[in-house]
Amino acid sequence: MNFDLNLKPMRLNDPFKRTKKQKKREVLSRSKEKGKMGETAIALQYGLGGYEVERTPRGKDFTVRKRDLLTGRVTQTKYIEVKTGRAKLSKLQEKTKKKKKGSYKVERVSTIYDNF
Secondary structure, eight states, rough: OOOOOOOOOOOOTTOOOOOOOHHHHHHHHHHHHHHHHHHEEEHHHHHTTTTTEESSSSSOOOOEEEEEETTOOOOEOOOEEEEEEETTHHHHHHHHHHHHGGGGEEEEEEEGGOOO
16 A cells, blocks of 8 residues: 655644735834934934034935024034945935035944844
């Protein structure tokens, strides 16, 4: 007698199993959170350093200005892009960096999530 048993191990549904789409969503969510934390930290750092911090819409995260205390005139302007982890500049950010030359600064921030 020849028995051909094609038995597969029985799998129980894993309640913690996630789909690829769910994993991507979680990674994206974590990345956004890291970015927001980094931006908040840099805005606070420049604010405490005596700069006016203004959120800007395109090509950079912030415009920071240092004013003369007596006259109120702007003495220094910097354009700040905040990056966390191994994030790279986008094409628009690279273009803005070339256009603004020395006044464009990329701030690299390490967050508690970078080790995970």
